[in-house]
Amino acid sequence: MTEPVKRESIWRRWVVKPVVAQLAQGTTPAKIAQAIAFGVTTGVFPLLGTTTVLALAVGFVLKLNQPVLQVFRELTYPLHLATLLLFMRAGESLFGAEHVPLSIPMMMERFLTAPGQFMADYGMIGLYGVVVWLLIAPLLLGLVYFISKFLVEKLSKRFNFARHDA
Numbered sequence: 001m002t003e004p005v006k007r008e009s010i011w012r013r014w015v016v017k018p019v020v021a022q023l024a025q026g027t028t029p030a031k032i033a034q035a036i037a038f039g040v041t042t043g044v045f046p047l048l049g050t051t052t053v054l055a056l057a058v059g060f061v062l063k064l065n066q067p068v069l070q071v072f073r074e075l076t077y078p079l080h081l082a083t084l085l086l087f088m089r090a091g092e093s094l095f096g097a098e099h100v101p102l103s104i105p106m107m108m109e110r111f112l113t114a115p116g117q118f119m120a121d122y123g124m125i126g127l128y129g130v131v132v133w134l135l136i137a138p139l140l141l142g143l144v145y146f147i148s149k150f151l152v153e154k155l156s157k158r159f160n161f162a163r164h165d166a
Contacts, residue, residue: 033149039072046129091128
């Protein structure tokens with residue numbers, strides 16, 4: 001009789017395995033936590049279609065672990081969509097700007113049909129959202145770094161990877 005095939009959880013496949021693979025290659029928990037933190041933080045950047053390039057650039061400049069960075073940037077996509085309008089609304093409030101009607105499907109349609117007019121209509125509110133992100137990003141970066149460093153260190157010990165952070 002054959003044993004049933006064990007299905008691997010999505011969490012294990014997309015989160016644990018990439019981190020364990022990097023630990024096995026000698027990457028320190030601190031460097032992995034740094035990549036996770038920047039992946040999450042760049043993953044919620046409030047402009048659609050920019051997070052991949054932003055994460056690549058940040059990862060290149062800071063010499064971050066790109067596989068881990070990109071996995072965590074991608075995992076934040078639902079959070080990215082959930083916070084887009086929040087960043088823009090917060091930016092309107094911060095700058096005392098007039099309330100602009102926002103809907104992601106409507107904005108996508110307008111962008112595809114008339115990119116120039118789209119930029120004229122939504123450019124400033126996008127900039128306001130980026131300013132709010134810039135204000136929040138250091139806090140998010142620090143919070144995610146410290147939480148993920150703790151968890152990656154536990155994972156490292158569990159798999160008996162003896163690493164010394166610099």
